[in-house]
Amino acid sequence: MAKREKLIDPGNWASLKPFGIGENRPNNYAELWRAAKENRGRLRYAWRILRQGTCDGCALGTKGMHDWTMDEIHLCNIRLRLLRLNTMPALDPALLADAAALSRKSGAELRELGRLPYPMVRRRGEPGFTRIGWEEALDLAGGALREAAPGRFGFYMTSRGEPNENYFAAQKAVRALGSNSIDNAARVCHSPSTVMLKETLGVAATTCSYEDWIGTDLIVFIGSNVANNQPVAMKYLYHAKKAGTRIAVVNPYREPGMEKYWVPSNVESAVFGTRIADAYFQIHTGGDVAFLTGVLKHLVERGWADESFVADHTTGFGETRDLLGRLSWEELETGCGLDSAEMLRLATMIGQARGAVFVWSMGITQHEFGEDNVRAIVNLGLSKGFVGREGCGLMPIRGHSGVQGGAEMGAYATVLPGGSPLADAARFSELWGFEVPTAKGRTAPEMIDAAHDGELDVLVSSGGNFLEVLPDPAYTRAALSRARLRVHIDICVSGQMLVDPAETVLLLPAQTRYEMVGGVTETSTERRVIFSPEVEGPRIEGAWPEWRIFTELAARARPEIADKVRYEGTPQIRAEIAAAAPAYDGIQNLARFGDQFQYGGPRLCAGWTFPTPDGKARFSAVSPPPLRRADGSYTVATRRGKQFNSMVHERKDSLTGAVRDAVLMNPADADREGYSDGDPVVLSSATGEMRGRVLRAPIAPGNLQVHWPEGEVLLDRSRRSPQAGIPDYKSAEVMIKHPSD
Numbered sequence: 001m002a003k004r005e006k007l008i009d010p011g012n013w014a015s016l017k018p019f020g021i022g023e024n025r026p027n028n029y030a031e032l033w034r035a036a037k038e039n040r041g042r043l044r045y046a047w048r049i050l051r052q053g054t055c056d057g058c059a060l061g062t063k064g065m066h067d068w069t070m071d072e073i074h075l076c077n078i079r080l081r082l083l084r085l086n087t088m089p090a091l092d093p094a095l096l097a098d099a100a101a102l103s104r105k106s107g108a109e110l111r112e113l114g115r116l117p118y119p120m121v122r123r124r125g126e127p128g129f130t131r132i133g134w135e136e137a138l139d140l141a142g143g144a145l146r147e148a149a150p151g152r153f154g155f156y157m158t159s160r161g162e163p164n165e166n167y168f169a170a171q172k173a174v175r176a177l178g179s180n181s182i183d184n185a186a187r188v189c190h191s192p193s194t195v196m197l198k199e200t201l202g203v204a205a206t207t208c209s210y211e212d213w214i215g216t217d218l219i220v221f222i223g224s225n226v227a228n229n230q231p232v233a234m235k236y237l238y239h240a241k242k243a244g245t246r247i248a249v250v251n252p253y254r255e256p257g258m259e260k261y262w263v264p265s266n267v268e269s270a271v272f273g274t275r276i277a278d279a280y281f282q283i284h285t286g287g288d289v290a291f292l293t294g295v296l297k298h299l300v301e302r303g304w305a306d307e308s309f310v311a312d313h314t315t316g317f318g319e320t321r322d323l324l325g326r327l328s329w330e331e332l333e334t335g336c337g338l339d340s341a342e343m344l345r346l347a348t349m350i351g352q353a354r355g356a357v358f359v360w361s362m363g364i365t366q367h368e369f370g371e372d373n374v375r376a377i378v379n380l381g382l383s384k385g386f387v388g389r390e391g392c393g394l395m396p397i398r399g400h401s402g403v404q405g406g407a408e409m410g411a412y413a414t415v416l417p418g419g420s421p422l423a424d425a426a427r428f429s430e431l432w433g434f435e436v437p438t439a440k441g442r443t444a445p446e447m448i449d450a451a452h453d454g455e456l457d458v459l460v461s462s463g464g465n466f467l468e469v470l471p472d473p474a475y476t477r478a479a480l481s482r483a484r485l486r487v488h489i490d491i492c493v494s495g496q497m498l499v500d501p502a503e504t505v506l507l508l509p510a511q512t513r514y515e516m517v518g519g520v521t522e523t524s525t526e527r528r529v530i531f532s533p534e535v536e537g538p539r540i541e542g543a544w545p546e547w548r549i550f551t552e553l554a555a556r557a558r559p560e561i562a563d564k565v566r567y568e569g570t571p572q573i574r575a576e577i578a579a580a581a582p583a584y585d586g587i588q589n590l591a592r593f594g595d596q597f598q599y600g601g602p603r604l605c606a607g608w609t610f611p612t613p614d615g616k617a618r619f620s621a622v623s624p625p626p627l628r629r630a631d632g633s634y635t636v637a638t639r640r641g642k643q644f645n646s647m648v649h650e651r652k653d654s655l656t657g658a659v660r661d662a663v664l665m666n667p668a669d670a671d672r673e674g675y676s677d678g679d680p681v682v683l684s685s686a687t688g689e690m691r692g693r694v695l696r697a698p699i700a701p702g703n704l705q706v707h708w709p710e711g712e713v714l715l716d717r718s719r720r721s722p723q724a725g726i727p728d729y730k731s732a733e734v735m736i737k738h739p740s741d
Ligand SMILES: Nc1nc2c(c(=O)[nH]1)N[C@H]1C(S)=C(S)[C@@H](COP(=O)(O)OP(=O)(O)OC[C@H]3O[C@@H](n4cnc5c(=O)[nH]c(N)nc54)[C@H](O)[C@@H]3O)O[C@H]1N2
Pocket: 058, 078, 189, 222, 223, 224, 225, 226, 228, 229, 230, 250, 251, 252, 253, 255, 284, 285, 286, 287, 288, 361, 362, 363, 364, 398, 399, 400, 637, 638, 639, 640, 641, 642, 643, 644, 645, 646, 730
């Protein structure tokens, strides 16, 4: 595959206006200034974190400010915005004495108070938190865990910043307590991708490397907005385009950053911008199965599929082809809102490509039919044998830096370390010397259900903020207020901590990944296990590494197995990860800055042997889901703006121009309803109402988008996907009205 890049390439310029004057685009130099100002007093520490640490933002993965894909600086404004979480000093514990006053603050104001310095407790009837010692706090929580039956506690972990070592120690501690009820943010993120890739290919991770993007014939982005969410990926795309790669985007909204982008550190792109998408397919929200199946139908009917690959290395193609024959064009067109000619346009791009990478993200997974969406993508990839070779791959691009490792370490209610099924518990019982349960644990949303129904005595939440990351905040708030003991392990204050205690709320201060003695590892989207050393700098006196908090909780609850769950440090945890998860063999040798390995090599399924029972990949016959929208209603998806998940950073998203309460609406819909830009509107669903302001935007008609967490009030918590149990964050049915109506 040709990887030679053109020196300059005006064909890919976004604009002849230098620096994209007048366009919505982030100002990266202002971001640098801002970071310097925010971290003043701790600038040297901030700089060491950037230079020596593995980025704690998204899951592209770095060593310091470099990576393994290109020979350039790797840094973006997400990382700069997150720096302060690592450098800020401790807060004054007296500030936590008045929970009601704190509840009136925004999430950003709470974070800005500073780092949690000591364990704090608040009992029912008390106005706020008071300091307690670690011993007392651990005994209190350990005692409650000892008394609770294994079905009556749940552990959740964010993926924000979390290293593999914390996940591994935590899941082992929970299993030592006799339960599999430990889950992490991967559940609400890419869980349908992992479960379906395992079922269809026998692997549960991205099959290729980022370098497969550069110079391949085609990259297809489906429900993924890397311009906002993995910004350095835009640099990879700049290089890919210069090497001749074409890019197609399947998305209801014409993401401005996916159309054209100004890569700040590449002179040509910084001045003239880069045209990213060569073709844009604006389907209906939830229209992916219909659209991609239509594309597949064209590919198969025109004889563009790779028949020998399909015959020799896959099963299930017969049923899929039969189904394609039965599905009418009309049905597929109505399902996605685009006509068969558009399906043919993408089919032609795929048909002509010698290699292609399919990249997908939350627009695919966060649906009631997330698994079917992933199946439809895998079908397309398999039809051309676009897996296991150079320039080809299936890539569920990951969000949080910790999220790829979270489930692979077993911090997951449905699998053990290394993705082993719960049925393999006996192997782990032998390894660890205590009985590992086989019953499925509660997933994150199920923990909240259990708490709501009075069936949870202890809820331990490491980071995250259920009030802002799950549908239906009123329900979540009620649930939180019913768990007898809540333990929040965190680095700063968040809204969920302030919900009144049923009996007791404990706050336990954690260290960041850069503070942890012995260093830590994270796993990136491309399965690279990267060492991140301890970075010299100021420390929060009372904060503990999380692995130690989890293991101490288990040790206090079950003193008889205390020595089986305790560790001396992160090197010992890594040694045990290598023993528990064979793919991670090698992690025990990572000890210095720059140490890393890519498990499975650059490409999984290389040589077309699939680790499935019969060695073949599987097609799945998937039908488009029924369209459920009632007359006059709209489908609303929640999206990201200038934020890092529940942590909102800015009122206005500089890529889209949307302010926090913007309701992105198709101009024809806005005209028909009589709305101009900025007009106040109320969106109402069966769950709740949200006030917003219309922003006319290039989005497929009948579809709306709002930011989350604000949009969480509209979402139906009972809509979850069948296998992975991911909440449907991307298609709520709403009516729209003027506030005075
Ligand atoms: N700056 C920043 N970076 C982040 C994060 C952040 O919050 N802020 N979060 C991190 C995390 S945890 C994650 S998981 C990733 C998320 O990264 P993304 O998945 O890219 O983020 P989202 O904004 O949720 O939306 C994805 C895209 O799906 C589209 N979409 C919505 N519904 C549909 C649909 O039905 N079909 C299709 N084809 N497309 C649809 C939306 O228009 C949007 O462009 O980003 C990570 N990186």
